[in-house]
Amino acid sequence: MLYPVSNTDRTVLDLDGTWKFKVEDEQHPVDVTQPLVTTTFMAVPASFNDQTVDPAIRQHDGFFWYERDFSIMHALQDQRLVLRFGSVTHEAWVFVNGIEITHHKGGFTPFEVVLNDHLIPGKNRLTVKVSNLLDHTTLPVGNYHETTDADGRVTRHVDENFDFFNYAGIHRPVKIYTTPRHFISDITIVPTVDFTTGTAAVTVTATGEGLDLTTTICDAAGQAVATVDPTTHMATIPHAHLWQPGNAYLYTAHVTGTRSGEVIDQYDEPFGIRTVEVKAGQFLINNQPFYFKGFGKHEDTYVNGKGLNQAYNVLDINLMKQMGANSFRTSHYPYSDEMMRLCDREGIVVIDETPAVGLMTRFDFNMDAVVQPDFNDGTWTKMKTEAAHRQVIHEIIDRDKNHACVVMWSIANEAANYSLGAHEYFAPLFQLARQLDPQKRPLTYVGEIQASPAADKSSDLVDVLALNRYYGWYLDTGDLPAAETHLRAELQAWQKLYPDKPIMFTEYGADTIAGVHSAYGEPFSEEYQTDYYRTYSKVFDEMPSFVGEQLWNFADFQTKFGIQRVQGNKKGIFTRAREPKQAVQYLSERWHNIPDFGYKTKK
Ligand code: BDP
Numbered sequence: 168m169l170y171p172v173s174n175t176d177r178t179v180l181d182l183d184g185t186w187k188f189k190v191e192d193e194q195h196p197v198d199v200t201q202p203l204v205t206t207t208f209m210a211v212p213a214s215f216n217d218q219t220v221d222p223a224i225r226q227h228d229g230f231f232w233y234e235r236d237f238s239i240m241h242a243l244q245d246q247r248l249v250l251r252f253g254s255v256t257h258e259a260w261v262f263v264n265g266i267e268i269t270h271h272k273g274g275f276t277p278f279e280v281v282l283n284d285h286l287i288p289g290k291n292r293l294t295v296k297v298s299n300l301l302d303h304t305t306l307p308v309g310n311y312h313e314t315t316d317a318d319g320r321v322t323r324h325v326d327e328n329f330d331f332f333n334y335a336g337i338h339r340p341v342k343i344y345t346t347p348r349h350f351i352s353d354i355t356i357v358p359t360v361d362f363t364t365g366t367a368a369v370t371v372t373a374t375g376e377g378l379d380l381t382t383t384i385c386d387a388a389g390q391a392v393a394t395v396d397p398t399t400h401m402a403t404i405p406h407a408h409l410w411q412p413g414n415a416y417l418y419t420a421h422v423t424g425t426r427s428g429e430v431i432d433q434y435d436e437p438f439g440i441r442t443v444e445v446k447a448g449q450f451l452i453n454n455q456p457f458y459f460k461g462f463g464k465h466e467d468t469y470v471n472g473k474g475l476n477q478a479y480n481v482l483d484i485n486l487m488k489q490m491g492a493n494s495f496r497t498s499h500y501p502y503s504d505e506m507m508r509l510c511d512r513e514g515i516v517v518i519d520e521t522p523a524v525g526l527m528t529r530f531d532f533n534m535d536a537v538v539q540p541d542f543n544d545g546t547w548t549k550m551k552t553e554a555a556h557r558q559v560i561h562e563i564i565d566r567d568k569n570h571a572c573v574v575m576w577s578i579a580n581e582a583a584n585y586s587l588g589a590h591e592y593f594a595p596l597f598q599l600a601r602q603l604d605p606q607k608r609p610l611t612y613v614g615e616i617q618a619s620p621a622a623d624k625s626s627d628l629v630d631v632l633a634l635n636r637y638y639g640w641y642l643d644t645g646d647l648p649a650a651e652t653h654l655r656a657e658l659q660a661w662q663k664l665y666p667d668k669p670i671m672f673t674e675y676g677a678d679t680i681a682g683v684h685s686a687y688g689e690p691f692s693e694e695y696q697t698d699y700y701r702t703y704s705k706v707f708d709e710m711p712s713f714v715g716e717q718l719w720n721f722a723d724f725q726t727k728f729g730i731q732r733v734q735g736n737k738k739g740i741f742t743r744a745r746e747p748k749q750a751v752q753y754l755s756e757r758w759h760n761i762p763d764f765g766y767k768t769k770k
Contacts, residue, residue: 168277168566169353169434170504171251171344176432182237182293182341186211190223191230191296193321199294200265203234211235211341212253214334214472228325233295233337239286246345248286250293251279253339253504256473257305258298264291273306273555274335275500275522276562282343299335301325304551306559307499308525309333328525329499330736331465332725334472339503349377351424351434356569357605358440360407362454367407367440371395371420378424378431385419392418409453410439410571412493412763415514417571439511439571445609445630448712449767450669452516452574458766459516459715460758461487461494463674466502467724469743475503482745483721484513490751491758496613496673496717499524499580501563510572517572518633518673518717520613521559523579526550527586527615532642537585537622547588556596564603575608576600577673581615581635585622597628613673616642620660632661635674635719639699645690647702654706662712669714675703676719676738678731681748693749696740700750704757711767718754 171179188209209215216225256274260267264287269280300323301309310326327333357370373380382395384402393402408416417437424432441453449456468476493516500522510517528546536542567573578596583589600610609630614623616636639650661670677699678691685692707713723739726732740750
């Protein structure tokens with residue numbers, strides 16, 4: 168899927184701003200044929216939840232309406248006009264002038280619809296009905312129930328089966344972009360590199376309706392350096408300038424569509440030349456063993472909630488670079504197009520995760536139960552998420568396939584991989600992702616602590632073992648020596664089980680209240696968080712096939728209410744306002760001393 172751009176053949180109209188907003192009263196349904204009657208407004212893009220001071224709106228589970236008007240200038244009316252939503256969380260029904268023109272389910276991926284046949288002269292009315300409901304068929308997974316009172320009034324309730332607040336709304340930009348009637352519809356780029364000669368072979372496959380397509384590759388200065396062969400779709404670039412972590416270099420595939428020799432459409436797709444491969448216990452980027460240093464994150468900021476916040480995105484990457492970090496995971500859903508494009512430009516390495524979080528029916532730490540070979544908690548019969556999972560794997564790969572920053576796909580976070588049925592559920596999804604990704608990136612899922620070497624039933628599917636572990640927090644609370652022993656034992660067991668699979672941590676952390684200090688290193692203090700990270704670092708450094716550390720979490724973030732959460736999850740090494748806690752200093756020193764490449768060499 169191409170990102171909307173302006174050039175001499177295309178333009179982009181921006182529909183962001185302040186829209187009319189209304190919470191649906193299901194007893195008095197909205198008449199979509201009439202303008203929305205409301206006195207409430209919401210900024211777009213943003214979550215609606217923290218823009219209101221009315222708790223009933225903030226906490227409402229159900230349906231919401233957004234509306235605004237737009238007009239298309241005469242000069243554009245013969246163009247193909249495409250309405251595109253960067254994301255609407257979690258389900259959207261889109262109406263133009265009271266007529267439904269598209270529907271999309273899945274809160275973290277873009278969707279679009281051609282508008283031309285739905286427009287009337289002059290002012291047009293764009294209405295979006297949004298649902299924030301989640302259940303056992305959706306990703307993320309929610310526990311849904313509803314009650315009906317004596318008057319027939321239905322109250323819906325979603326209990327998040329995951330640890331972040333269920334922010335909702337029109338989260339990412341709304342645009343109308345134009346293309347000519349004959350247009351370039353997609354571009355797929357696959358780079359390969361001969362490391363002995365430094366020559367890159369780049370396959371660029373462009374598709375377009377009714378056009379003859381040609382592609383030129385331009386370097387970062389805009390100079391043409393190669394032409395794509397129309398038969399093989401291949402371009403050869405001698406002395407290719409590689410995209411490297413922390414040292415991005417972007418080429419552009421300049422695609423031109425002509426009819427009878429006349430240029431009709433053009434599109435510039437930026438891309439990096441880099442390779443990714445898992446081999447003999449190493450994660451190779453550009454044929455060099457890479458070490459991940461960084462974070463699990465969230466899209467989560469004050470007021471905007473999960474809505475796009477570009478200033479925070481820029482700041483977060485600057486903070487990462489200042490610390491010597493090189494990577495993050497888009498925990499627990501695909502992030503905005505804008506963030507992915509920024510990471511391409513900044514040389515930040517990304518593990519791109521689907522919104523498959525909450526695929527478990529129980530949450531306890533009964534490690535003895537789960538190691539039974541026939542352990543079955545019913546997750547894989549209870550959850551009906553397969554269709555949503557397949558859909559989002561299609562969508563995330565379609566959207567992000569060309570991004571140099573994306574080096575691995577994470578198919579799920581903390582599923583019940585220890586329960587019978589896990590392998591049967593995941594095997595076809597891994598197969599699908601492997602088949603769809605043109606760059607054949609490595610795949611993983613992120614495993615939670617109960618999915619130990621003895622209990623995990625599907626770890627054979629992953630290319631990299633990505634582990635979330637909380638020894639010293641949820642287990643061995645406050646006891647770092649015990650945490651160290653357990654951590655070491657588990658990592659040794661994984662290495663023994665899979666001597667050739669790289670292992671990395673995708674979560675480890677301790678809730679820490681900024682400003683709480685303790686001479687005894689008590690849990691929740693800044694000292695404990697630092698000591699916790701020191702303990703883990705020591706064990707990581709002993710393990711030869713350990714290829715990376717992504718801690719939990721970059722910053723404090725909002726969650727649902729719960730007795731373990733005081734205004735959210737406090738495992739950030741930055742506060743929600745991005746003020747550093749003490750651990751930042753320790754981790755910065757450590758990460759500046761760990762090179763991006765060659766830190767671990769397999770013995
Ligand atoms: C893991 C989850 C993550 C949570 C974290 C925690 O993957 O979403 O926020 O633990 O408990 O279970 O802080």
